[in-house]
Structure formats: structure tokens, C-alpha cells
Amino acid sequence: MISKATKMEERIPVAAVVGPTASGKSWLAVELALRYDGEVVSADSMQIYTGMTIGTAKPTVDEMRGVPHHLIDFVDPHTPFSVADYVKLAAQCVADVHARGRLPILAGGTGLYVRSFLQNLQFTKEDRDDALRAALKKRAEEEGVQVLMDELRCIDPESAARLHPNNLGRVIRAIEIYRTTGQTMTQQIAHSRREPSPYNACVIGLDFLDRDKLYARINRRVDEMLDAGLEEEARQSLAQSASTARQAIGYKEWIPYFQGACTRDEVAENIKRETRRYAKRQLTWFRRDEGVHWLHVDDYPDGAALVSAAQVILDEWRDNG
Structure with missing residues (x-):
């Protein structure tokens, strides 16, 4: 039996933009936030960490365009952080955004974070070992x-x-x-999953009809990261012996380079390859959810057309309560 607090009319509305890396999730989330008086709540398991900015593609101040962003750049890479931690903090952020009369917009490609939060998964309190x-x-x-x-x-x-x-x-x-x-x-x-979700969610997924176009965007983004100083950021992160950096794409690929075992060009290609593989895994994850409204980025002539298509989905969702 669904409690009074979780009746449809009392559920907190949450929009979400999901999809593979480099598909434009952060950009679209900001565009929608500007149009719907929203705030962005990150759902990225790497952007939470401090000191790992370039390699995790954290949005810059200019890219945020004045839209408040939450759950970015606040955890030390040495500090354990679980899915349960994320769900708890995201719930607090979303409740706060909603209480101020604004629309919470989840944005990120960590499917486990998105699903666990939106489905209101309850985690046990067992001790770590x-x-x-x-x-x-x-x-x-x-x-x-x-x-x-x-x-x-x-x-x-x-x-x-x-x-x-x-x-x-x-x-x-x-x-x-x-x-x-x-x-x-x-x-x-x-x-x-025994507790019903207190959220009324609308999930928009970004994909590409031509997978090579997504891969080209990934390759271009990696080149931009290299130009922005990824090598030095990776050197500093790895020097701290943080296990997080040693497992993260964009950082772990530098280890053999710093040991003199490969070239910088080989590092770049390895990062691009691993990122493309990660994008495929992200798409596989999100496609399991039949509730995602998919938009193919390359199906639209420009960004404005893509935003308009997303607005149609959100408007229908809001009209239906």
C-alpha cells in the first residue's frame, strides 16, 4: 500500500538527463534549468572528487551559466564514498531544491546512482570490512x-x-x-525496493543514430582535456596514491607513461579507447530502463532543435502531473 506521502500528487518532480559520456548531458541539463527554473544535481561518480577536474569533465563556471550545481567537487579522493552515500545526499539536495520552488534536474552518466536514487533504494547499515x-x-x-x-x-x-x-x-x-x-x-x-519512490521522474536519454559521431565527440573531448593540462592533473592525482585516480579513466592510463613504458600519444589513444568502451557500457545500462525518453542528438540540426524536443517531453510530463 502506497503511503500518503508517496501519492502521485505529492511526489517530488525530478527531471533527469542521462546517457553516455560526451553526449551533451551537462549542456542540455543547463539549458533546461534555464527554461524551467531548475538546479542541476550531478549523478556522476567521478565528478564528486576534488582535484580531478579536467579528466572528469566537470562543468566550468562559464558552462554552468549561473545555474546552481550540486554534488560536484566535494569528496577527497581518499575518502570512501558509496552509492548509499550518494542517495542520501541527493535526496537532501532534491528536497531542498524542491522546497525553494525550483525543479531538480539530475544530470550524469552513472546509471547506478540514477537508478538507486530515483527508485528510492534502501540500503542496509552493515559495517564495512x-x-x-x-x-x-x-x-x-x-x-x-x-x-x-x-x-x-x-x-x-x-x-x-x-x-x-x-x-x-x-x-x-x-x-x-x-x-x-x-x-x-x-x-x-x-x-x-520495498519502499515506494517519493519522486515523479521524467528521464531524458541522449544517444546517437551514428555511433561514430559519438566516438568522434569522445576523441575530441580527450584532445581538449590534454590541451587543458590533463597530464599534470593526472601526475598530481596519482602522486597522492589515491586509489580513486588509479581506477579512473583518464588517470590510470598515465601510469605506464610516468613509468617510461609508453608514449604520450599511446596514452591519448588508450584514454580514447577506454572512454568509448565506457560509453557503450553506459548505453547498455540505460537501455534496460523502459521509462527513458530517448533523443538522438544527431537527429536534430542544432542544439536549439534538441532543446525544443526535450521541452516537448518535459511539458507533457508536467501537464500530466
């Missing part, structure tokens, strides 16, 4: 990630099928949950 995490990470380094994937497949086949081997942190987390609680991550996710 840092020693176990360290042991599992060391095992992955010595024996390979596949060893952990095989273990996870035995205890939680659903999570093993859902998680990508490259996402070592989530694989370790899934094993940690089982060993510390006796429940699988899949069971916890099912349990977390």
Missing part, C-alpha cells in the same frame, strides 16, 4: 579479477551476470556483502 576489501583487492592483483568473478558466480550468479569484470570495486563489494551479512547483493537489492 576494510581488511576483507584489502585482501580481495590483493587477490585480484595477484591472481586476476576472474578469480573473484568465479567466486561471485558461485554465491550470487545474478550479480556476477550483471557486473562487469572491469568494475573491480563493485565485484569486491558484492563478495563483501555476502561474507559480512550472509545475504547476496541481489537479495539486498530486492529488499531495498
Whole structure:
């Protein structure tokens, strides 16, 4: 039974702009915020960290165009930060924006953040086991990630099928949950969905009919990051020994370069390749959600036409309550 607080007319309206990296999410979110008196709440798992600005494509002050942005650049890379932390902080931000009579606009490509927040997933309070995490990470380094994937497949086949081997942190987390609680991550996710969502969401997804156009944008963005000083930013971030930087695209690719094992051009190509692969994974994630209203960026002659198409979707959503 849905409580009074979660009846449709009392649910908080939240717009969201999702999609792959370099598709124009941040830009469109700002354009919509300017038209609907909104504020942007970031849903990017890397833009939360301080000191990692260029490589995570944080919007500049000029790009924000006076629109307030939240949950960007506020966590030290050495500080653990979970999905549960994000959901809690995003809920506070959205409630505050709504209380001021403005429209919260979620913007970002971290699908787990977006889904967990909009679906109001409830997370348990179990303690972390840092020693176990360290042991599992060391095992992955010595024996390979596949060893952990095989273990996870035995205890939680659903999570093993859902998680990508490259996402070592989530694989370790899934094993940690089982060993510390006796429940699988899949069971916890099912349990977390028992509370109805207090949000009335409209999700707009950006994609491209011609995938090569998206890849060209990714390549161009990486070149712009290099020109803006990504090499020095990566050097400083990696020098701090932050595990976050050592796992992040745009940073970890510099490690062999700083060790003299590859050229700068090879670093650039590796970043572009890894970013393209990440974009494919993002699209796979968001396409699982049948509620996304997809717009193909290359289907419109210019940005103004794209914004108009997004406005049609938002206007219909607002009219329908």
C-alpha cells in the first residue's frame, strides 16, 4: 500500500538527463534549468572528487551559466564514498531544491546512482570490512579479477551476470556483502525496493543514430582535456596514491607513461579507447530502463532543435502531473 506521502500528487518532480559520456548531458541539463527554473544535481561518480577536474569533465563556471550545481567537487579522493552515500545526499539536495520552488534536474552518466536514487533504494547499515576489501583487492592483483568473478558466480550468479569484470570495486563489494551479512547483493537489492519512490521522474536519454559521431565527440573531448593540462592533473592525482585516480579513466592510463613504458600519444589513444568502451557500457545500462525518453542528438540540426524536443517531453510530463 502506497503511503500518503508517496501519492502521485505529492511526489517530488525530478527531471533527469542521462546517457553516455560526451553526449551533451551537462549542456542540455543547463539549458533546461534555464527554461524551467531548475538546479542541476550531478549523478556522476567521478565528478564528486576534488582535484580531478579536467579528466572528469566537470562543468566550468562559464558552462554552468549561473545555474546552481550540486554534488560536484566535494569528496577527497581518499575518502570512501558509496552509492548509499550518494542517495542520501541527493535526496537532501532534491528536497531542498524542491522546497525553494525550483525543479531538480539530475544530470550524469552513472546509471547506478540514477537508478538507486530515483527508485528510492534502501540500503542496509552493515559495517564495512576494510581488511576483507584489502585482501580481495590483493587477490585480484595477484591472481586476476576472474578469480573473484568465479567466486561471485558461485554465491550470487545474478550479480556476477550483471557486473562487469572491469568494475573491480563493485565485484569486491558484492563478495563483501555476502561474507559480512550472509545475504547476496541481489537479495539486498530486492529488499531495498520495498519502499515506494517519493519522486515523479521524467528521464531524458541522449544517444546517437551514428555511433561514430559519438566516438568522434569522445576523441575530441580527450584532445581538449590534454590541451587543458590533463597530464599534470593526472601526475598530481596519482602522486597522492589515491586509489580513486588509479581506477579512473583518464588517470590510470598515465601510469605506464610516468613509468617510461609508453608514449604520450599511446596514452591519448588508450584514454580514447577506454572512454568509448565506457560509453557503450553506459548505453547498455540505460537501455534496460523502459521509462527513458530517448533523443538522438544527431537527429536534430542544432542544439536549439534538441532543446525544443526535450521541452516537448518535459511539458507533457508536467501537464500530466
